[in-house]
Amino acid sequence: MKKEESVVRLTEVGKAFEGDVREVRALDGVSFDVPEGQFVALLGPSGSGKSTLLQLLNGLQKPTSGVATVLGVDPNRSGKAELRALRRQVGFIFQDFGLVGMRSVLENVCTGALGRLRGPRSGLFMYSRKLREQALAQLDRVGLADQAFQRTDTLSGGQQQRVGIARALMQRPRILLADEPVSSLDPLSSQQVMELLADIGRTESLTTICTLHQVDIALTWADRVIGLNTGRVVLDSPTADVRDTDIACLYQGPQEPAVLAGTPS
Ligand SMILES: Nc1ncnc2c1ncn2[C@@H]1O[C@H](COP(=O)(O)OP(=O)(O)OP(=O)(O)O)[C@@H](O)[C@H]1O
Structure with a gap:
């Protein structure tokens, strides 16, 4: 990866899943860049696509449209050796x-x-x-x-x-992906774990992308908040600029992923 490149770059990324009765768009036209060392909180209602996005960055899912690159590598177009090398640089924290x-x-x-x-x-x-x-x-x-x-x-x-x-x-690793790392912890332990993640990110220039359901925790520790609703980015802001109304809008509106055109409802 060249120095000036983003650590993570998503361009119009879409991900559709075949369901039992219909196909859903878990991600729909998602675009954003994450520079080195940034701590990003991914927020959004249940089913908005947060985990799918993390899996896609780890090469566990492939986008159905658009391009996602991690450390300059497109996991979707990488051979096994390149994917293994990439995964070694991406640490994963599990719920x-x-x-x-x-x-x-x-x-x-x-x-x-x-x-x-x-x-x-x-x-x-x-x-x-x-x-x-x-x-x-x-x-x-x-x-x-x-x-x-x-x-x-x-x-x-x-x-x-x-x-x-x-x-x-x-x-x-050069990137840490954390999928709801504090969802089963009490408030004090949650703050301690998030403080640790933020501190490690800052001192080691580690890029961190963390899905969360606790808005207050995201606003306390992240540099930037990206909000998904029905697979679309509806909020992307430095944490300091996030307003209560932004959060209210994020959790309002349709909570079900879009049904693809032409599929039965
Ligand atoms: N493997 C899969 N097969 C079919 N549908 C899937 C699959 N993985 C995710 N989905 C669907 O994609 C949508 C997004 O799911 P995802 O788990 O990414 O949401 P989320 O925001 O992480 O939710 P939560 O906050 O509840 O963990 C949901 O409708 C989900 O049912």
């Missing part, structure tokens, strides 16, 4: 943490490096000492070095999400 509860915290963090290792690993001591030290440093970064050897399922939800962040950082 349900995506950790193996019966394994230690440190081992879960080590798995974040699997994309840059050859062959499978099972058990903490299958990872090199250097890698375990890197994982410990990431745990220290998220404030959990003291819990490194605990079973992961003994940690609170907020702590587990911080383990998920440490694991993603082991990839040495």
